[in-house]
Amino acid sequence: MTGRITRRSAGVALLGAAALAMLGSGAARAQDTVTLGAVLPLSGASATIGEDQRRGIELAVEKVNADGGVLGRKLAVAVEDSGGRAQSAIDAARKLVSVSKTPVVIGEYSSGNTIPVGQYLQREGIVHINPGSSSPAIKTIGDRSFSTIGLDDVAGKFTAQAVYGMGHRKAVFLAPNNAYGQGVYAETKAAFEALGGQIVANLLFTEGQSNYRRELQRIAAAKPDVIIYSGYGQEAATINREAFELGLSKTPWFGIYLSMCTADSRPETVEGQMGMEVNYVGPDGAWYRDAYKKKFGKEFATTFSGYTYDAVMMAAAAINKAGSAEPARIREALAALGDYAGATGPIAFDAQGQRKTQPYIVVSYKGGELKTAAK
Known part of the structure; x- marks a missing residue:
């Protein structure tokens, strides 16, 4: 790698x-x-x-x-x-x-x-x-x-506006339970709900898990319009692979810093995902x-x-x-x-x-x- x-x-x-x-x-x-x-x-x-x-x-x-x-x-x-x-x-x-x-x-x-x-x-x-x-x-x-x-006080607002603008109203949020994940969740949630959307489940996960099936099963049970997520390269690769195997990739995914979320993922597991990115050029x-x-x-x-x-x-x-x-x-x-x-x-x-x-x-x-x- x-x-x-x-x-x-x-x-x-x-x-x-x-x-x-x-x-x-x-x-x-x-x-x-x-x-x-x-x-x-x-x-x-x-x-x-x-x-x-x-x-x-x-x-x-x-x-x-x-x-x-x-x-x-x-x-x-x-x-x-x-x-x-x-x-x-x-x-x-x-x-x-x-x-x-x-x-x-x-x-x-x-x-x-x-x-x-x-x-x-x-x-x-x-x-x-x-x-x-x-x-x-x-x-x-x-x-x-x-x-x-x-x-992330700016990134969260941008994410909320983008997701809402795509017509999504019912979202789950999946991110690591650390300073980054907590901060971007709070900003995204506040902005999304101010627009009229709803975060129906907040799944801040512990880093370094061998699998994330428990979190993914909770996402499936929530039946969201969109999955807003973020994860560091190799952890996100595990999440994307397992979501693909569970059929959850049929639900729209919106990644916060999408290149971070997809950098180590197999292409077929993230095909069609959308997300926000820093404008890097x-x-x-x-x-x-x-x-x-x-x-x-x-x-x-x-x-x-x-x-x-x-x-x-x-x-x-x-x-x-x-x-x-x-x-x-x-x-x-x-x-x-x-x-x-x-x-x-x-x-x-x-x-x-x-x-x-x-x-x-x-x-x-x-x-x-x-x-x-x-x-």
Whole structure:
């Protein structure tokens, strides 16, 4: 599976222990490089997404260095694997801060991992950039935390409007019982019911189950017009396979972050599904799609690589603006960047460091790929 790579191989792609050794010893060589950190799920349920995030970082590092680096030095990003677990994510962040001395750490993907990582970095005085998580609780991390991706208070409203606009009035909601699932459920439910719809069953499941037949049987008993769901790649693959076997795929499915839900699923189990997605290529972002395809020989694996690309590029811009790699000065420069023309579209931070506007699109899964659909 494409997302399963080792921590060592991930590091080699961007920085690498072997590459560091070849640079020679010590402080003199370290002064030639400004190193940022990243915590990504390169193994576990979200490994496909984590690998796509890593690709975005790799493209950004190449771009920054081709344009002269930062502060007249090369830029590098040390990547650590969280395994998709909160404690491992925190341990990885600690290593980046205490050993690699990174002034900025990008990550993670799951809100349940990103929030404690961000809180740790806040306490340590390190800049945190969230490129993939969407729980509204992220905005409470602190003044050193920024997001290049929008939060679920907007995503839930978009989902509700899209589902209601398709004529669905009776829905069940299926998502992981964590900070992300709880947040997006609350926002979607409030918006859907305000429009006149009804959530007839809320099934927030425990992550890491071997099967989800109990939840799926409850969905069948509820007889909904539509199944609104979200799940991390490999868990969603199990859900989709079992739903297909039970005949539940005949009911319309609407995925929240559909590429996440379908990335590891067999095509026949998700054919015809619809869903919402972050608009992952900005109005002037065709160059990013072309660069990704040229570098990796394929289309985007998910919709999330552009957000790590933008995180690295904005961190580099802030370092150059600050004229320093000190965390406090980087934080000030990031907050003052103003409108930034990112691969994912214009990015500006609000007073809480969150992306002010996040464009979304409705997509459908047809013939083995995601295609833009009418709202």
